[in-house]
Amino acid sequence: GAVVSQHPSRVICKSGTSVKIECRSLDFQATTMFWYRQFPKQSLMLMATSNEGSKATYEQGVEKDKFLINHASLTLSTLTVTSAHPEDSSFYICSARSLASSNQPQHFGDGTRLSIL
Amino acid sequence: GDSVTQMEGPVTLSEEAFLTINCTYTATGYPSLFWYVQYPGEGLQLLLKATKADDKGSNKGFEATYRKETTSFHLEKGSVQVSDSAVYFCALSNRANNNDMRFGAGTRLTVKP
Numbered sequence: 001g002a003v004v005s006q007h008p009s010r011v012i013c014k015s016g017t018s019v020k021i022e023c024r025s026l027d028f029q030a031t032t033m034f035w036y037r038q039f040p041k042q043s044l045m046l047m048a049t050s051n052e053g054s055k056a057t058y059e060q061g062v063e064k065d066k067f068l069i070n071h072a073s074l075t076l077s078t079l080t081v082t083s084a085h086p087e088d089s090s091f092y093i094c095s096a097r098s099l100a101s102s103n104q105p106q107h108f109g110d111g112t113r114l115s116i117l
Numbered sequence: 118g119d120s121v122t123q124m125e126g127p128v129t130l131s132e133e134a135f136l137t138i139n140c141t142y143t144a145t146g147y148p149s150l151f152w153y154v155q156y157p158g159e160g161l162q163l164l165l166k167a168t169k170a171d172d173k174g175s176n177k178g179f180e181a182t183y184r185k186e187t188t189s190f191h192l193e194k195g196s197v198q199v200s201d202s203a204v205y206f207c208a209l210s211n212r213a214n215n216n217d218m219r220f221g222a223g224t225r226l227t228v229k230p
Contacts, residue, residue, distance in 0.1 A: 108160040
């Protein structure tokens with residue numbers, strides 16, 4: 001089945017550091033990738049939709065200068081949390097949708113747990 | 118806009134008990150419906166799906182039937198195991214909304230031996 005790889009799985013770093021998270025579709029092409037944030041014991045909150053070759057679409061209340069998204073190819077999207085602070089600590093999950101089947105389910109990565117000290 | 122409502126948890130069951138997690142939705146047109154499962158510390162895995170009315174999705178002993186008349190997609194399993202302990206998310210994807218996915222709040226299931 002479709003596989004999405006997300007890296008790293010866990011990051012612990014100091015306040016003020018910028019952190020980059022990668023999301024790759026391993027065996028399919030994805031025109032669209034999604035970035036979610038999940039707080040403890042809560043559902044997923046869509047942060048932005050990443051479209052290959054164009055600017056990402058951010059959900060209301062999500063700072064685009066804080067969460068930089070790049071989708072340079074059909075298999076890779078990156079989320080960079082710039083100048084991270086403790087309140088940015090969270091579980092970030094990406095997902096991808098196959099180019100060939102836009103009405104099929106999204107496939108999720110295993111998530112990245114970000115801890116800012 | 119489209120939305121998904123699922124029963125609040127947490128749900129605690131004994132092994133071999135019957136499981137039902139209710140899910141209802143609001144959407145225009147004919148969305149596709151999904152159940153995802155999230156094990157501790159992991160991302161979401163697709164559990165099952167149904168793309169049209171009266172379809173039944175099934176996987177690993179779990180089932181859900183797309184009921185358009187009641188706008189529901191309840192998840193059921195006849196005999197749960199400790200390994201089924203996880204958070205379950207009901208979701209929909211609607212072609213009328215660019216196939217953006219909407220998730221329910223999630224229901225945490227704990228199965229005790």
